[in-house]
Amino acid sequence: KAGVTQTPRYLIKTRGQQVTLSCSPISGHRSVSWYQQTPGQGLQFLFEYFSETQRNKGNFPGRFSGRQFSNSRSEMNVSTLELGDSALYLCASSSQGVGNEKLFFGSGTQLSVL
Amino acid sequence: EDQVTQSPEALRLQEGESSSLNCSYTVSGLRGLFWYRQDPGKGPEFLFTLYSAGEEKEKERLKATLTKKESFLHITAPKPEDSATYLCAVQASNDMRFGAGTRLTVKP
Numbered sequence: 001k002a003g004v005t006q007t008p009r010y011l012i013k014t015r016g017q018q019v020t021l022s023c024s025p026i027s028g029h030r031s032v033s034w035y036q037q038t039p040g041q042g043l044q045f046l047f048e049y050f051s052e053t054q055r056n057k058g059n060f061p062g063r064f065s066g067r068q069f070s071n072s073r074s075e076m077n078v079s080t081l082e083l084g085d086s087a088l089y090l091c092a093s094s095s096q097g098v099g100n101e102k103l104f105f106g107s108g109t110q111l112s113v114l
Numbered sequence: 115e116d117q118v119t120q121s122p123e124a125l126r127l128q129e130g131e132s133s134s135l136n137c138s139y140t141v142s143g144l145r146g147l148f149w150y151r152q153d154p155g156k157g158p159e160f161l162f163t164l165y166s167a168g169e170e171k172e173k174e175r176l177k178a179t180l181t182k183k184e185s186f187l188h189i190t191a192p193k194p195e196d197s198a199t200y201l202c203a204v205q206a207s208n209d210m211r212f213g214a215g216t217r218l219t220v221k222p
Contacts, residue, residue, distance in 0.1 A: 004157070033210070043158070043201065043212035058209050090157050098210050102148070105157030 002026065004093050004106035012112045018079040021109045025072050025093030031055075032074040033098050034066060037088040037108070048098050049074055056098060078111075086113045116141045116206045120213035127220050130191050135216045137202035138184040145205040147185050149178050152199045152215070161187075161200075192220045 005024040013019050025032050033048040033056075045058040049068035066076045072093075078085055088110050092103035121136045139147070146165050150158035162171040164180040171178045175196065177188040187200055199215040 035212075042214040043203075045209045045211070056209055092157070098205065102160035102163060103158075105150075105159070107155065107157050 006106035023091035029093035031097040118213040124217045135187040141206040148203045150201045
């Protein structure tokens, strides 16, 4: 069974640009959650989508948004990039959702904002 | 405010030298506590879920325990391949809170 796939693996952008990251969950999983990981703040929850609906949202500005498609694939968008957005962005999938069972993480997208 | 604190930040052990990692939390309405292992350049990999005080889970050289205020990850006779960052996470109301992790290095 294929794992969680995130693309691209690395991304370099400049301040003010926007970026879209993609996540393909494990087949059959309906929940996709997104996380930001930085050396200073650790792993922080961004939001969770379940069957195309946003179910939970962390404490991040509105520049961070996401969506989920009918095939459970998810995209995360960050608009008006800031230097502080440089981080490893991880997505995770599960069949029941965050907190109900173990999460399967992808390898992440490393975003650098210059 | 919900908080998760892991200690120590970093731990260096000799192969075979047992030790424990700590995860203390202040969360209202704990729904579950999770342990993950993360290797460099990879996403976290699930280890254990604990739901209630007194619960214990074991897997190979690892054993996780839970009290009302903290969880411990005991590593017995570690090997170099156990070197990784160990993360704990708590599920409270509507989100998952992660600790900053303990970076474990096991020297041969």
